[in-house]
Amino acid sequence: MTNMTLSIPEELMSRMRRFSEIKWSEVVRKAIEERVNDLEVMNKIASKSKLTKRDVEEIGKKIKRGMSKRFDEYSSNR
Numbered sequence: 184m185t186n187m188t189l190s191i192p193e194e195l196m197s198r199m200r201r202f203s204e205i206k207w208s209e210v211v212r213k214a215i216e217e218r219v220n221d222l223e224v225m226n227k228i229a230s231k232s233k234l235t236k237r238d239v240e241e242i243g244k245k246i247k248r249g250m251s252k253r254f255d256e257y258s259s260n261r
Contacts, residue, residue, distance in 0.1 A: 189211065
């Protein structure tokens with residue numbers, strides 16, 4: 184198995200120390216594996232997509248506009 188060095192802010196490390204029973208290296212290993220799996224699935228889906236970069240950008244703009252509208256409605260109702 185390969186070793187990896189990870190930098191963590193001191194404040195986070197002191198919070199982690201309160202949970203000494205947790206095997207943090209295992210938590211990180213699983214998180215990395217899940218992220219890599221997700222990226223592989225996304226790449227597989229994207230490789231079969233017929234969307235162009237322009238299509239994706241337009242969909243992204245529509246999503247952002249919709250989320251902005253939803254946020255504005257939520258904020259005005261508070």
